[in-house]
Amino acid sequence: MKKPLKEDFRSHCAVNYGVEIFGDRWSLLIIRDIIFVGKKTYGDFLKSEEGIATNVLASRLAFLEEQGVLSKAPSPDDRRKDFYTLTEKGLDLIPIVINIVLWSAKHDSKSYVRRREEFVARLSQDPMRVSEEVKALVRNGGCIFPEGGG
Template sequence: MVKSKEFDWRSACPISSGLDLLGDKWSLIIIRDLMTHGTRTYSEFLESPEQISTNILAERLRMLTSINLIERVDRNGVARNNAFQLTPSGAALRPTLEALGKWSQKYLKSFHPEIVRLD
């Protein structure tokens, strides 16, 4: 878990604190992929349509692991087959991401006509 001493929190506001950890462009996309697919390998994350770069992906996976939102899963003892999955605290983000998706479908359609439904 990230300790207060190790992280530069902007304020004590819980929304601000959550955004300090997850407000970047990629963290919630990684969480979304794990919610959708259960487990993902490093190379499977690279196949997402958002096209995350390898260095950013590696850094985000390290950060999300360090704050206990995801964990590494050993597959057959072969490092290249290792995958990631959500921890219970990561899975607890599902209602938040679903609400964001519904809000986006409702209010962003006029700005982003190609937006898809999550049904």
């Protein structure tokens, strides 16, 4: 599935713009993996439990980079690997992801995030403050749950 270039968007509606950039399942899951568990490499993303196909992963990473949501740089430890990180534009998606987490915690009785009661309580009380804290954490190379899980 070829993703559109910026000038190929169906309309200039604000909701449509968001859907065109990050509204597909795989793009949001890549962003989730960076924010929540600190994934950085192609191999890391490939190991996600949802089972993304290699061609779809390569396409989504390239598209998110092209759209300025992700940046790619060689790993300092192994130059054969690339590290993907969120740009400022990508970091601005954190409040959206946080609100999806809140919605899911409320409506999905089997959601993994329900096991993180303290985190969900903090989110519920002040999602914007938590979003800003998470932005700073991810901007500095961290993630919400460095031990894994979400």
